[in-house]
Amino acid sequence: MNATTSTDLSHAAPVRRATGRDWAALAVLTLAVVLLAIDGTVLSLAVPALTADLDPSATQLLWIGDVYSFALAGLLVTMGNVADRVGRKRLLMIGSVGFAVASVLAALAPTAETLIVARALLGLTAATLMPSTLSIIRNVFEDARQRTTAIAVWSAGAMGGAAVGPLVGGYLLEHFWWGSVFLINVPVMVVLVVAGAFLIPESRNPRPGPFDPLSAVLSMLSIVPVVYAVKQLAGHGPGWDVAVAALVGIASGLAFVRRQRSLSTPLVDVALFRNAAFSGAVVTNLVASFALSGLLFFFSQYLQLVRGYGPLEAGIREMPVTIASIAVIGFVGVVVARLGRGRAIGAGMGAAGIGLVGLAFAEGSPDYLWIALSLVLVGLGLGIGSTLTTDAVMASVPRERAGAASSISETAYELGVALGIALLGSLQTVFYRANLDLTSPLPADVEAQVTDSLASASRALGSSTAPGAGEALAHAQEAFTHAMQLTSGVAALLLLGAAAIAWRVIPSPRTAPTVEH
Template sequence: MTDLEAARAARTRPPTGQRRAWVGLAVLVLPVLLVSMDVSVLFLALPTLTVDLDPSASQQLWILDIYGFLLAGLLITMGNLGDRVGRRNILLAGAAVFGIASVLAAFAPSAGVLIAARALMGVGGATLLPSSLALISSLFPDARERGAAIGVWTAFFAGGSAVGPIIGGLLLHQFWWGAVFLINIPVLLVLFALGPFVLPEHRSDQRGPLDLPSVVLSIGGILPVVYAITHIAAEGFEVLSSLIGVVGVVLLVVFVRRQRKLAEPLLDLRLFGRAQFCVAIGASTTGMMSLAGMSYLTSVFLQSVAGKPPLEAALFGLPMAVVVFVFAMSGARVGAWLGVRTAFVLSLATCAVGNLMLFGLGAHGGIGWYIAGSVVAGVGYGVVFTLVSDVAVSSVPAERAGSAVGISETSFELGNALGLALFGSLAALIFRSGGDFGATIGETIHRSGSDPGLVDAARESFVDGMHAATTAAAVVLLAMTVIVLIAAPSDRFRKTAVE
C-alpha cells in the first residue's frame, strides 16, 4: 500500500472510540428490546398459560398488569439512582434482576409465583430503560451522532412492543408458554459479556443521596394512579378503584410540594421550566395515549370483528412496526432538517391523520384502511418518540440525564395507561349503548349462539365506538399540535441538540 493509500484509509477508517461507541449502542438496545417486548409478549401466551396454571380472573389481570405497574412506578427513582451510583452499574444490576425473574417466570409452578416474577421483572426493567438511554449521552458527545443513536434506541423501544405478540405467537407454535420468558436469557448473556468492556461508567459526584421520603411518595403516588386508570378501563368505574386513584393523586401532590423545598429533589421541577422539555413530555404522553387506544381497539377489531386468529391479527401490525422502526431511526435528522418545533408539529399532525383514516374500517371490511392508517400514524409516532427521547437527554445537564429520562419514560407509561382508560372506556360506552350486549364484544359473540343479527349489531356498535375513540385521539393530538405552536416559538426552539 502506498503512503497516499494509507493516508486515505486512515481518514476513512472510523476511530477506535467511535467504533466502540456504536458497539456500545448495539449492546444497549438489547435490554431495551426485551423490556418493551415483555409488555406485550404475554398477549398471545395467556390462554395457554391459563390452562397450565389455572389463575383466577383477578390473577390473570395481575399477571398482565403488575409488570407495567412496577415499571411506571420506579422509572423516576431508578433514573435518579443511576445518576448517583453509576449508570453502567445499575444497568448490569437491573439486567441480573431481569434475568433471574425471567427464569422464575418461565418455570413458575403457580399463578402467584408468576405474578411475583413479573413484579421482579418490572423492577429490573425500570433500571434498564433510563440508564441505557442516559448512557447514550456519554457514548456520543457529538450532537448529530447522539441524535442518530437515540433514533436507533427509540426504534428498538417502539418496535419491541409491536413485535412482542408476534414473537410470542411464533414461540408458542414450537414450545411451551415459558419460552416467551427464557428467550430473554441469551440476549442478557451478551449484555453481561460485552457491557463491562464497551459501556462507559457515568455518575454525578455532585448529587446528594436519594431522599427516601420522596421515593416512597413517588412510588406510592404513581402506582395507585396507574392501577386505578387500568382497572377503570377494564372494569368501568368502581368505588374502590376510584378511591385508590384519589389516594395516588393526593400522594403525588404531596410529592410535588416536597420537591419544591428540597435542595436535591428526586424530581427536579426546574426541568419543566424548559420549553422543549415540556413539549417533549406533552408529546410523549399524548402520543402514547393515542397509540395505546389505536393498538388495543384495532387488535380487538381484527379478531372479534374481522375474525382473524391472534397470530394473523398480530402480523397485520407488522407494516406499522416496520414504519415506526424506520422513521424512528431518521427522527433526529428530520428534527435537524425542519427544526424540532416544526418536526413535532408535522409528526403529531401525521399521527392524527392516521387515526382519522381508521374511519375506513367497517363491520364487514376495510382492513386495507387499517394498514394504510396505521402506516401513516407510524410515520408520525416514529419521529415523535425519537424527538422526545432526544430532547429528554439533550435539553438537561449531563448529571441530570438519568432523572430526565426517567420522567420521559414515565410519561410514556402514563400515556399508555391513560389511552387505554379514556379511549377504551369511550369505545366501550358507545358499544354498550348500541344494544343489549355483554361487557365486551367477545363476550357478546360468545353468548350469541346462532343469532347472526345480534353478532352483526354488536360488530356495528363496536366499530362505532372505535371510530369515536380514534377521532377523540386525533383531537387530542391536534390539540397538542396547537400547544406546540403556541408554547414553542421557532426562534427559541430551532437550535437544539440534534442540530
C-alpha cells in the same frame, strides 16, 4: 464568567464524535428496549393458556396483568436517580441479570401467586433498565445530530417492540407452552450482559448529593395508586377503592412536589417544568404513548375478532406501523434541520393524527391496503414525535443528570401506555355497547356475554347453532368496528392537540447546537 471566557472554553472542549464502538453499544441498548417493550404487550395473548394451567382467580389474573406496569411506572423515577449515583452501566448489568432470573421464575411458575411475584420482579428490574439505557445514550452521544439519530434508533426499538409483541407471542404460543413468552428474555439478557460489559462505558453524576428515601416512597405513591384507580374505574366502574387510591395518589403527588422544592438535591427537579419547552415535550411524549398503546391493544382485537386473522397473521398485519417508525431513523435529522425541533414534533404528531383519522375510515372498508397506508402514516408521525420529544427532554438537562431526566421521560411514556389502554379501552366499551343492536332474542346469559365485549360475544356465539347466533355475532362485530372508528377519532384529536402544543411551545431553531450542557 464573562462571554469571552465561555467562548474560549467551548472552543477548547470540542464535541466528541461517536465511534463504531459507540454505535455497537447503541445496538445492545436498543435490544434491551425492544425486549422490554415486547414484554409489556406479549402477556395478553398467553392469558388463556396460563389460565388453563394455573387456574388463577379473577383478582389474581388482574394482578398478573397489572403488577408489572405498577412496579415499572412507580420505580422509574427512583431508579433513574439511583443510576446517576451508582453508575448507569453497573445498574444496567445488575438489572439485566435480575430480569433474566425473574423471567425464569415467571416461565416456570407453578402457581398464580408465584407468577404475580415474578411479574413484580420483572417490573422492578425493568425500571432499572429503561432509564439506564437512555441516560447512557445521552452521555455517549455528545454531538447533537448524532444523539438525535441514536435516540431515533432507541425510540424505534421501543415502538417496534410494542408492535412486534403480538407477533412474537403469536408465534411462540402456536409452537410452545405459555412460559415461552417469558423464557425468551433469557438469551437476550445474556447477550446484553456479555456485549454490554465490553461495549458500554460507565458514567455517573460526579456530584449526586444525598439520596432522599422519603422522596422515593412519595414518587411511587404518586403514581401506582393513580394507575390503579384508572384501571379499576375503566374495568369495574367507580367504587371506594377507586376513590381511596385516587386520593392517596393525589395527596402523595402534592407532598412529593412540595418536598422536591425544599431539597437542595431533589429526586426530580420540578423547576424544569416551569420551562414550557420541557413540559410540552413531556406532555407530548405521554400523549404519543397513550394513543399508540390504545391503538395497538384494540386494533389487535379488531384484526382477530372482526377480520378473522389468527394471532400470528394479525401481528404481521400490524407491521406497517413498526416498519414506518424504524424508517424514521433515516431522515429524522433532515426533518429537524428543515423545520426545527418543535415544528418537527408538531408535524409528526399532526401526521399521526391524520393517520388515525384515515384508519377510522379504513376500518369500515374491506380492503386492507387503506389500513396499511394509514398505519404507515401513524408510524411515521409517532416515530418522529416520540424521537424528538425524548431528545428535547434529554437535551434540556446537564449530562450528569441524564438518569433523572430519562426517568421523567420514561415515566411519562409508561403512564401513557397504562392510561391509554385503560381510558381508551373504557371509551371503546362505551361506544361498543351504544352501537350494539340485538334484533334477535338471545338467552339472558348469552346476551350478557355479547353485551360485555366482542371477545365474550365471539366465545358465546362463534360455535353456537342457536337461531340468530350468526346474525348477533355480525351485529357485535359491526358495533365493535364503529366503536373502533370513534375511539380512533378521539385519539386523533388528542394527537392533533399535542401537535399544536409542540408547535407553539417547543423551540424550533433550525441549526442544532454543537455543545449542550
